[in-house]
Amino acid sequence: MARPRIVIVGAGFAGHQAARTLSRTARGRARITLVNPTDYFLYAPLLPEVATGVLEPRRIAVPLAGSLPGVELVLGQARRVDVKGRQVSVTDPEGREHELGYDRLILSVGSVNKLLPVPGITEHAHGFRGLPEALYLRDHITRQLELADTAEDPAERAARSTFVVVGAGYTGTEVAAHGVLYTADLARRLPRLRREEPPRWLLLDVAERVLPELDPRLSRTAANVLTDRGVRLRLGTSVAEATADGVRLTDGSSVPTRSLIWCVGVRPDPLVDELGLPTERGRLLVDEHLAVPGCPGVFACGDAAAVPDPNRPGEYTPMTAQHAVRQGRLAARNVAASCGQGAMRPYRHRELGFAVDLGGPDAAADPLHIPLAGAAAKAVTRGYHLASLPSNRARVAADWLLGALVPRQTVQLGLVRGSVVPLENTSPETPVLPRSPGDG
Incomplete structure (x- = not known):
């Protein structure tokens, strides 16, 4: 047969x-x-570490052809x-x-x-679902601070040094937590910015707390880490309109910025x-x-x-x-x-807990519903990711070790040409990037 x-x-x-x-x-x-x-499986939970230079992008891209023997891949x-x-x-x-x-x-x-009917979002917001978007965002953030360092106008310098993240779920919280460390590190290397206030990060959400889907104790841990690093939490607030020069919020205030990062959901x-x-x-x-x-x-x-x-x-x-x-x-x-091999089974599951990596030495986790913070949570979080990765574990662990010993590289890769990759044209499956100057 x-x-x-x-x-x-x-x-x-x-x-x-x-x-x-x-x-x-x-x-x-x-x-x-x-x-x-694509010809790879993307381990998306580590995307924020790719976007901020902690991990190299291929570390979280698992080749399908090499990891699935006997499976025919159709691109x-x-x-x-x-x-x-x-x-x-x-x-x-x-x-x-x-x-x-x-x-x-x-x-x-x-x-x-997940898009919302907010004017200007599809034209001016950066998505965060795939490798191209993560790499593009790293280039964009790096470029904005390098341009801010040479800007003579204080207002322009402040706008380029301001980053707005919409959505305080898993992705948005981790992007803001990792991003503020990255920009602080980069600003210390730029002659003008090192003498001024550190880059500003805002995290917006219509919910009343960060990580609203998790245990309130994890939310408090994450909120405390973010505020200690200088991230401004604007809860109960979202974006009413986005333009090339900034965003207008639902509370009526405006924020001059060149960086709107969309992490509302999927x-x-x-x-x-x-x-x-x-x-x-x-x-x-x-x-x-x-x-x-x-x-x-x-x-x-x-x-x-x-x-x-x-x-x-x-x-x-x-x-x-x-x-x-x-x-x-x-x-x-x-x-x-x-097909005749075994018997059908219904779906059953037992919740094992959650882990949120907050960058640096911080994390929030509740393995088996035991709330943890600090070094213990960090160890659990990284252990969970290493166990969940189908491959590349040694390379990921090596990057983490190097990150603790040597400064991260803060350079552009040449992915940014225009001001933005339109959000409506990007997804983890069908990324569309602007042509770089070297593309002819």
Whole structure:
């Protein structure tokens, strides 16, 4: 009998874990195909350390070809899924479109930047979802301070030295915590800025505390670290309008700045809506086995799927990496079971706690719901990341060790040409960067 073809769409946390599991358990029994726009799995929790020069970018980019034996990689973006005809339409990096047939399908397309109807956001805000955006942001921050150092106008110098982060969840909190250390380090090396006030960072959120989704004790730890470093917390506040010269806030005040960093959150990939299937807040509804009702052979997991939460009846699991990894593993096992290998299992999980890296010696963590701060939390956080990384552990640990012994490099890589990469044109899957002066 012909081997069934299993197609996995998306190599984020859920898709990569599904592919790894099938590579180990179904290799030789099935033809496994992974569709992804890039040839790597991105370990996104360490993006703030890439953006601030702590880690080299390839440390958190795990090659798909080398880490998934027996899995065929198809580079491209899935544009349409025909669940009746069992076909996936894929556009490759050069714009050519072709069809992939499947017997079983795992949809793990992940999420994209969450945009709000705020004037000027798509034109003037920097997203923070992928490697290109992290590298671009590092260049942008470095350039702004170097230009500020040579600016004769005090107002221009202040605007270029001001950085506004919108969203005080995981990403925004970590970006602000790492970013203020990076700019303080760089400013000390610039002759004019070293004699003035340190660069200013603002963290905005409509919530009343940072990390509103976590235990209040972790929120207090993070808030204390941020305020001790000089980050201004503007809670209960967001952006009403963005321009090239600054932002107007919902409380009526204005902040002159050239740097607006958008970390408001994520939404499921638009491919989910195009399926025409039942959704919950943009996420594809699935049953307890991660199967899509009414679509034989189709499973979904990760940010793209609304998975019933057995610990909270009537609710769905949040969009976190912990859930995505577990769901990817279960989706692979249930797909194998649907092909006659093993039995279907429902989704179950036990919360292990959370970890937030705040840069330098600081972190906030609650492993097994035991709140930690300072060095203990830092050790837990870095240990968790090393354990979760599929590869490159030694290189990441080496970068951390070097970072503790030698100063970080604060140079531009030549990615910045214009003033901004429009937020609407960027995502972790399909990055669009401005051409650098050397591109001809």
